[in-house]
Structure formats: C-alpha cells, structure tokens
Amino acid sequence: MIVLGIETSCDETAAALVDDQRRILANVVLSQIEDHAPYGGVVPEVAARAHLAHLDGIIRQALAEAGLGLDAVDGIAVTAGPGLIGGVAVGVMTAKGIAAARGLPFLGVNHLEGHALTARLTDGIEFPYLLLLVSGGHCQLLCVDGVGRYRRWGTTIDDAVGEAFDKVAKMLGLGHPGGPLVEAAARGGDPRRFALPRPMIGRPDCNFSFSGLKTAVRRAVAGLPQPLAAQDVADLCAGFQDSVAASLADRAKRAIAMFHVEHSGNGAFVVAGGVAANQMLRARLSAVAEAAGMRFIAPPLKLCTDNGAMIAWAGLERLRLGLVDGLDCAPRPRWPLDPTAAAATGAGVKA
Incomplete structure (x- = not known):
C-alpha cells in the first residue's frame, strides 16, 4: 500500500x-x-x-x-x-x-x-505512548492511545514555544525563522548571566506558559546598551533556551508520572514538531525519559x-482502518487533536 x-x-x-x-x-x-x-x-x-x-x-x-x-x-x-x-x-x-x-x-x-504519528513511521512503536508536541503554533502533552485517539494532558496558556523562539529572535535582530538562529547563538553564550524566569515549574498541572519569559527577555534587552553586543545576544539566547528546557523538562516529568500510573511505566516518551529539532532540548528531554525508565524517541531532524x-x-x-473522507471535507484553520479537552485559561487566553 x-x-x-x-x-x-x-x-x-x-x-x-x-x-x-x-x-x-x-x-x-x-x-x-x-x-x-x-x-x-x-x-x-x-x-x-x-x-x-x-x-x-x-x-x-x-x-x-x-x-x-x-x-x-x-x-x-x-x-x-x-x-x-x-x-x-x-x-x-x-x-x-x-x-x-x-x-x-x-x-x-x-x-x-x-x-x-511520525514516531510510528520512524521507529514502529506501539500504542499507547506519551507525546510532547512542540512547534511554532502548538505546545501540548498528549497521551496517544491510537489513531484518532488523543487525550490532551497539558497545553500552553498563552504562547507556543516555537512562537516564543521566533519572537525572541526578532527582538535580538537574528531574523526568521527564530528557532535555529537562537539555538546557534546560544552555543556561545552563558545561560547564567541573566536571571530569566522558568515558567510553570512546580505547578501541579501539565500546562505551559512562555509569554512571561518572552517579556523578561524584552526587559533584559531594554536594559542593555544599544546596539546589542554579540556576547549580549549569545548570553540572552543561552539563558532563554535554558529556561525553556527547564520548563519543558519539569512539565514532561509530571506527565511521565501520570503515564506511569496509567500504564505501569510501559511505553515511550516521544517529542515531535519543529522545536524537537533543537539539540539541546532533545538532550534535556532524553535525560528526563532515561531517569524515568522510559524509551525516548525524537524523529530525524x-x-x-x-x-x-x-x-x-x-x-x-x-x-x-477504513477512515476515509468524502470530497466534501472542508479545510480547517483550527482542529484540536482532543476536542473534549477543557479550554486553557490564563494570560491572554479566554476560557
């Protein structure tokens, strides 16, 4: 076929x-x-x-x-x-x-x-598995039970992580798309120089937030001599990326704990979407999965x-599975994987 x-x-x-x-x-x-x-x-x-x-x-x-x-x-x-x-x-x-x-x-x-479902193409894994979907428009933790069967355990209450990367890159004059440019600049930076927040860490749910972190970067930029020196840009990128990694890792740990309760630790932890190409984030999330005894899968770049x-x-x-559509299938600007999930609420989000 x-x-x-x-x-x-x-x-x-x-x-x-x-x-x-x-x-x-x-x-x-x-x-x-x-x-x-x-x-x-x-x-x-x-x-x-x-x-x-x-x-x-x-x-x-x-x-x-x-x-x-x-x-x-x-x-x-x-x-x-x-x-x-x-x-x-x-x-x-x-x-x-x-x-x-x-x-x-x-x-x-x-x-x-x-x-x-990309991990099933690349690695042939079985259902169920835990998915962290991170891209320019989405940041979600989902339990993947089967084709068309998704339960959303966490989502962003404001910005998607990929959008935050793009906005930070724009603030720093790096260009578009922001993800690869911020990652490249961060390699020469000191992530400890700027005291940036690590959003949502310790919260009892699995949700994300990145608008406050983005605002903190903007304030740090405003407090520096203009134009920014190359080292300033590198340090801000490194600090921003480190904060994102810490937040994603903390949220993933909570979801993995939930997955363990449901499935006795069996299954894989998958990260997918454009932001999954970031090597530093992959390494941090791989360490989280390894510590929890779960197989870590990220698709090829x-x-x-x-x-x-x-x-x-x-x-x-x-x-x-015989799930064929008619030719009256309409394009959709919005289409949640889990339409039963409660609406996210928080900064910039309406219930």
Missing part, C-alpha cells in the same frame, strides 16, 4: 510517498524562508500564492524520485488543518482533484496527527519540521 501525502499548512510546500512497510519512497520539501524573511515572519497570502505556484511541480518531483506514477498510489492524504487557511485550501483542493480524477481514497489529515512524509504516513494509518 502506497500513499501520496501533501503538506501546505504553513510555509513549506511538500509532497511525499510512503508505503506500509514504513519506507519513505520520496520526500520533497520546498521552503519559503526566503520569501518571508523580509517580513520577519510568515505572511499568509504570500505563503498561499507560493503553494499555488509550486505544489504541482513538487508532486511531480516526488513521483519521479520514487519512480512511480499515480497508478501505483492507493490513496491521497493531505493536511486539511489546522494551519493558514489559504495554504491549507490549496493543498486540499489539489488532493481532491487527484483523488477524484483517479478514483482514489481521499484522506483529510490533521497536521498535528502527522507529527503525533528532517521529519521534525513540516513535511509530506508524516502526512502520507498518517493517511496510510487511517486508510488501513
């Missing part, structure tokens, strides 16, 4: 082919970083136009790299949300067109489920950021 996956939820135009033996036959990703860099962030209309211009070519390239034609494909999977609605719509309409023309099953995939392979795999998992 082979599935074509299409991803257009943000600023990567991607297509991939994956089979049911967990083989990635092709995985093509076109980044729009240069298109958005002058604006300091992703511009939705620019992203949608770029997807429209390049998606057909990216799909053709993926098929060529796999050495396959559409006659070898058993299903068409596409990110149907959440994401920037213009880009999501481009991908969905393209996928529907292929599915209709070829008489193939259409699979509207939740982008977050793509990240959530190329599968942490948005890609078509994760969408193809999620589609394949759903296709095997």
